Amino acid sequence: MNESYKELLVKKERGFMQNFLRVICVVPTILFLMLSFLTGNIFLFIFTIICGVVDYFVYLLTDIEYEYLYLDKEISVDKIMAKTRRKKAATINIGKIEIAAPANSHQLDSYKNRQIKKTVDYSAGHDLPDQKLYIVYYEGNQKYMFNFDDDFVKAIRGIIPRKIFTD
Numbered sequence: 001m002n003e004s005y006k007e008l009l010v011k012k013e014r015g016f017m018q019n020f021l022r023v024i025c026v027v028p029t030i031l032f033l034m035l036s037f038l039t040g041n042i043f044l045f046i047f048t049i050i051c052g053v054v055d056y057f058v059y060l061l062t063d064i065e066y067e068y069l070y071l072d073k074e075i076s077v078d079k080i081m082a083k084t085r086r087k088k089a090a091t092i093n094i095g096k097i098e099i100a101a102p103a104n105s106h107q108l109d110s111y112k113n114r115q116i117k118k119t120v121d122y123s124a125g126h127d128l129p130d131q132k133l134y135i136v137y138y139e140g141n142q143k144y145m146f147n148f149d150d151d152f153v154k155a156i157r158g159i160i161p162r163k164i165f166t167d
Contacts, residue, residue: 004155006070010131010147013124018062025051025058060085066122068146070155077122089122092138094159100136101165103127103145108135117141 029051036044065080066089075092101107114137123145127133131147138144148156157164 004070004158006068006152006155008068008131008147008149008152010066010068010122010124010128012064012066013126014062015125021058022062025055029055068122068148068152070152073159075156079122090120090144092136092144094156096139097160097163098137098140099163099165100134100156102167103133103135105135105165105167107165107167111135111137115141116143119143119145121145123147 029048032044032048032051035041036048060081063082065083067078067080067086069076069078073094075090075094077089077092079087079089081087099107099111118141120143123133124131124147125133128147131149134146134148134153136144136146153164153166157166
């Protein structure tokens with residue numbers, strides 16, 4: 001029985017819109033806080049607290065990491081928000097994977113025109129220095145995007161060698 005255990009942590013990079021949203025939320029909070037102290041107005045202070053709560057949730061939604069866990073022929077994906085909250089995102093059975101290959105691989109050419117019901121991105125959005133962006137077609141109508149390193153691919157390839165490509 002081939003049992004292996006691999007963990008991989010991938011930080012989703014924030015784009016321009018996420019950074020802009022953070023700034024748009026924090027600046028009014030600071031301004032309302034200063035105005036409430038200068039004027040002594042309790043309503044401005046209450047509004048500052050409301051803006052602070054909104055800032056907290058925006059921060060949670062814009063600071064995301066994914067943890068991949070490979071154990072017993074399953075890939076479990078957890079979404080970690082702001083390094084404080086963890087949520088189970090997906091569980092993928094290795095036996096139901098049709099193909100997994102790097103995003104720029106020619107092996108995926110025959111899958112480009114396929115009708116996909118669900119596309120889910122659990123990646124950083126591009127290749128990282130030690131991790132490649134992989135496209136995984138699963139159960140015929142689902143497409144997943146992951147950032148895998150060489151050790152993670154090697155562990156999966158031991159189970160389904162003809163469905164995992166590294167070129």
